[in-house]
Amino acid sequence: MANIKHKLRLSPATMSLFYFSLFMLLVVVSGDTIRMKTILETSDEQLKEEPKPTIWPEQFHSVLVMNNTKTNELQVVDLWYDWPNRRNLNLIQYQLGKKLYDVEYDNHTSYYFTRDATRECRTVHFDVGILTPDWLHGATYLGQAKVDGFLCNVWTKADFVWYYEDVVTKRPVNWIFYTGRSFHVMSFEVGAVLQDSEWQAPVHCFDKKQNSILGLSHQLLKPSAPMGSLIDRSVFPFV
Known part of the structure; x- marks a missing residue:
């Protein structure tokens, strides 16, 4: 990352904005991954838990x-x-x-x-x-x-x-x-x-x-x- 800063001659403010954007991107990706996992797990649970009619007593x-x-x-x-x-x-x-x-x-x-x-x-x-x-x-x-x-x-x-x-x-x-x-x-x-x-x-x-x-x-x-x-x-x- 130091090489990128040297070659592109980025200012401290620009580098801060870059790091912040990268951090936010990671947060969004992680959040979407968690939500998708939750949705999949909920769907699996719903499929597993679909109720069955109770068998009649004899x-x-x-x-x-x-x-x-x-x-x-x-x-x-x-x-x-x-x-x-x-x-x-x-x-x-x-x-x-x-x-x-x-x-x-x-x-x-x-x-x-x-x-x-x-x-x-x-x-x-x-x-x-x-x-x-x-x-x-x-x-x-x-x-x-x-x-x-x-x-x-x-x-x-x-x-x-x-x-x-x-x-x-x-x-x-x-x-x-x-x-x-x-x-x-x-x-x-x-x-x-x-x-x-x-x-x-x-x-x-x-x-x-x-x-x-x-x-x-x-x-x-x-x-x-x-x-x-x-x-x-x-x-x-x-x-």
Whole structure:
């Protein structure tokens, strides 16, 4: 640097300005390098930390309020999920109407019946079993949204269902189907088990004159949704 000063005959003021400029250039370059490193590290952390939907407990009871945003239909559903015994029950209370039992087994058979004087019953055979606890595996993460007063992580699967899970407790808050049916989770009791007698279809379900047996495939149920029967049949009928 002394040679440069001698050859160019720079004044002390000019040399001071040169050194100051060189110093500032180094500061800017260092700052940009740090910021770029921070951005890259943050991006890597975000990719690593993208939340996954919580796997369902193997047994639980949940009270749901169903609101059909297209028809304004309301239902209250008691959902009993029992994976160890490969069964699922929806006790559906229609608004000012009947109470329908929907008992589903992993052998692809479902019973829809009432226990009152109407003695309704029908048996339906599907080509899929009940949902597995990890049925949301592979769902697409959409980000966060506030639903029913809760900050939720949101996923969608097959453009058929949108699933909202509380960020803090990891409990489900809401399901919304493309049909407009929205299920609001009012309670979620992990480990709750329904007594066996409630699962048993009544005698009139086995009266051949009254009971109708239907064989339904997912193509017939939801031709436009590849996961239609999987979700419809397994947890929420009549979506």
